[in-house]
Amino acid sequence: MVIKTQNMATSSVSLNWVPPATFTKKSNLPWPQSNELARAATFSLRNSVTCPKETTSNEENTCKRRLLLLGVGTVTAGLLPATSLLAEEIPQNYKAFVDIPDGYSYFYPSDWREFEFRGHDSAFKDRFLQLQNVRVRFLPTEKKDIHDLGPIEEVVYNLVNHVYAAPNQMANILDMKERTTDGKNYYTFEYELTSSNYASASFATLAIGNGRYYTLVVGALERRWRRVRDKLKVVADSFKVLDI
Incomplete structure (x- = not known):
């Protein structure tokens, strides 16, 4: 851990x-x-x-x-x-990352290693497949709950199509869900980004707490997604906001 x-x-x-x-x-x-x-x-x-x-x-x-x-x-x-x-x-073959000062935690595969991801507070990646990774960032916000951003369908559509997707990429939203853990609400969704020579798939989890808007993204190349999807879903579903 x-x-x-x-x-x-x-x-x-x-x-x-x-x-x-x-x-x-x-x-x-x-x-x-x-x-x-x-x-x-x-x-x-x-x-x-x-x-x-x-x-x-x-x-x-x-x-x-x-x-x-x-x-x-x-x-x-x-x-x-x-x-x-x-x-x-802690699930078998995972470790836990806990950031007490910044108020969040999540699980990540135990064979991944920490690395610097520009603009993000924490990140881990596969030792051999660098594009298979998880990263977390947060921004200040005056909103109190993820529901304050709007309905999950609207929030996810805008993020995937207008923030995550580059101009030359086609976005495809595969699934989305809400959950409540320890009284805090989360949006988690699965999406694909495809261009002429590159395709990836990812899970993202959104939450608001401590005056911050948190985003966790964990993904891999699309050609590996079927093999690693369930493994990476554990990471996305494990994200928690801690009270600070």
Whole structure:
């Protein structure tokens, strides 16, 4: 699991059921319930990294940045409710990404790796197929609920045809649905974008909360869609807005 926290060094957990964590710029922690982690996250560093005393100011600043990115720690399991530590909460072959400061979470395939996607807050991609990926972005909004944008049919049509599709692409909306989780409403839809030499298919999930309009998109090349559709649908359906 990957958890993004503010002003916090990268941390990994040594719980029996948690698989070995790979170091990323985010923290690896057990799956929290909503904002429980924000109340319970007290870190005890198992390993310490120090800067040499004799350094220039530039070297010291560089060292401090490295400490923030490379610090290794653990979370005391007893600080989290027992129900938060149940491995079955995360589907097999998936990991959880939890962004506490920005108020959202989702599952992603466990063999995907994090990468930078311009204009997005978080993103993961297949290790071998870069166009098979998930990314999340958000924008400020004064609206309080996804229903404030309009009916799902109207919202999805406008997004797919006028935002997601390039001028040379043909858009095809395959499915759309609404869901309510923990009192928050979500729109999730499936669509295809086709041009003369390229075709892709994707799921997108929309939500509003915390004064933000969140969008998660997970997709792949159209020729692979039949094989990976169900796998990527888990990602789209797992997106949740957390209270911050």
